Amino acid sequence: MSFDPSRDYPLGTSRPDLISTLGGIPLDELELHDDRVVAAELRATPETLRLQAEVARAAGRPQLANNLLRAAELAPLPDETVLAVYTALRPRRSTAADLEALAAQLEGRQAPETAAFVREAAQVYAERGLLAG
């Protein structure tokens, strides 16, 4: 069951045993006629995104890996939350306090990488006049 990110790609064909839906159906058992299958679960789980991040890192793509790690953190969050964070990061939408609150909230939801990313944005926004108000 050990995972070798430099050999086990594509996961879907090489290591389906490591992949399941959000609802827990293993990739190999995923079947159109199966009544258990619902639309909401048909996307990568945070665990799968972390495996893909490992693949990217092993392939020498650290920034892509970090992007996929942030994606793994965002995967469990509701759409509205995700869109709210996006809006908050747009120019002059948020005060420093808003962004700090957002970062703290993300930390509380097991999204430390994304939280750090928001804090780094806040620092630069302050310097560049990209904060609200």
Place this chain on the structure above:
Amino acid sequence: MPAERRSERFAARKQRELRRELLIEPLAELGLVAMNGPNDPEPSLVVEQGRVVELDGRRETDWDALDHFVVRYGLDLEVAREAAALGDAEIARMLVDVDVARGQLVRLSRGLTPARLARVIAMLDPVELMFALKKLRARRAPANQAHVTNLKENPALLGADAAEAAARGFAEIETTVGVSRYAPLNAIAILVGSQTGRPGVLTQCAVEERLNLRLAIQGLVTYAETLSVYGTEPVFVDGDDTPWSKAFLASAYASRGVKVRFTSGGGSEALMGESEGKSMLYLEARCLSVVRAAGSQGVQNGSISCVALVLAVPGGTREILAENVLAAWLDLEVASGNDAISSHSAIRKTAKLMGQFLPGTDFVTSGYSAMPRYDNMFGGGNYDSDDLDEWLTIQRDWQVDAGIEPLNEPSALAVRERGARAIQAVFDAFGFPEITEEEVRLATTCTDSRDLPDRDRAADVIAADRVLVEGISALDIARVLEARGFGDVAAAVFGMQRQRVAGDYLQTSAIVTPDGTVVSAVNDGNAYTGPGTGYRLEGERWERLQQLPYAIDARLLGAAQGATGTVEELGVALPGERPDEVVIAVGPAFGAALSETINGLGHHDVLAELVEGVCEQGAAPRIVRVKRSSDVAFIGHDGARLSGSGISVGLQSKGTALIHRADLEPLDNLELFGMAPSLTLESYRQIGRNAAGYALGRAVAPVPTVMDNFARAKLIVRTTLLHARETAEVERGAPPVELALADAPVGV
């Protein structure tokens, strides 16, 4: 210079398509300079105690958001130290050195600042850029992307066009909307259509981010390339984004299982008035540094929608290619533009295209219009369905794979109809407004959406709203397709949902093969290291790309043309005695193995005209066949030597003729009619008259001939085949034979 003195040639050139465009001199202060601009910064990278304090001439306190972003996420300081020891020229040489591996160059790029990247890449000339691109492309094999839209947003036509595009091998298909509420229906139409044509095609609907994410969550799209970045902070902010918001958005898409590539491209900053006086290539180097720092797997670049602006300045085409090379060097998937109309001039447009077409990029175009330009709603259609035969032929000419496969008419009609029927079934199953049989029929066969009836747009929009409100998903669509007898399409749509679960297509340069295997830079990377390595168009794929529906089997050309009854062979031809005699000497296959000229004139008719022309002038025609040669000079000369007057007409089966005289050298002649395709029956009659005139010692005005400079291009294959057939009939050393023309006119 007197005002009235004008050149007609200048006037004619002014009317050419090219001259609708404005070409300008560089204007650096407005950013209208391709590369190496006078205001571009000197590259620099100053590190103090492990921290970058200066980037490209700017101290930390002066950095804008892009500088901060690149320094925080985009530079590898260890590599930067190594890069500092290398000269610009040294790095430039490494880019074109087959012995320096791609991986080594990608690593090196991680230590280079934007100004340094721009400066090094600008050292390469066009051919070096192409070579570097071939070497640096991320995925082993090139691919292509299609645009599918229509002005009526007719779902049957979207489905049919997507199906055909997929069947032609496009790996990605993008649609967009005129009215944004249509987005769910358009996304469904190209999803279902594309999976009908070929399983595994990735699809996207270019709409506003929130809506796009919604479509992604419902499984209706699988990729997005709407994330624009710009090379200056003011333009970035005018676009209502920052590098952080864009990077966050990329993660958001990935978290919903969507493949993402960013979009950038030269000229956009100048167009938006905030270039800060920098060159296009330098600003693009900044964009690409941001794109990589953000963790995007790829980019759509090469000046995209501003292409015509970049082409207005000197070196524009080269700058665009340099952008693509830079992106590949930064290890990004490249969808290399060629989608927006770059020029009115077909020559200029294609000259630009070759930069990407020949080396091959991950997506040679970021949107080949699968339908006529009229229906392209991206404001594009640089290349469209009308150009497909040219594209395919150029692939065949160069033996280059630019990502489009030939498809014959019956197959295209079949796949189009099936795509339209599949979407018809989906609409019916969900109770959406009916797609009629007439719409299916016309979607299959039409030119563009003008041929289709108008739909009830209000009703369609209500259906589109239902998709969002009820959360109708790709899974639901797969299930109704299955129930309606489209089992294979259902399986393919469901297969894309399986891909979403596995997430393999989130890796760099990923596409999906029809059997569901993801092919990307990770498992099928470009390992070109010189001739014989990397991706080469050969074997089965080359066979496939050669099989153009309009290419023919040469053995079939001119076959079954054999004639009987045109002429009758009477025995060996002897020299004639009559001083008014004109010999008409024909080639070995004339009226026998071949029956008509290249112009489609029957041999019998041609001969009859010649005979009548000779008779009209009071001379005596005699027909012989020269068997020892298929060369018109020798046919004619042999005839002249048999002629009592010394005058002959030599005539090849393909129709080429001359008038010869016995005392001339064989390769000389009195008149030559080499333009057989432009000869008519009247021409042959006039040739007969002239030959008679020479025989009777009269003053003769040469037969006027028509020049057709395209005749050779058009007919050289046919000429070769006809001549080969004639040559096959040659009997070395055989004597000439006397012929009689069947149903000969009176007097012969």
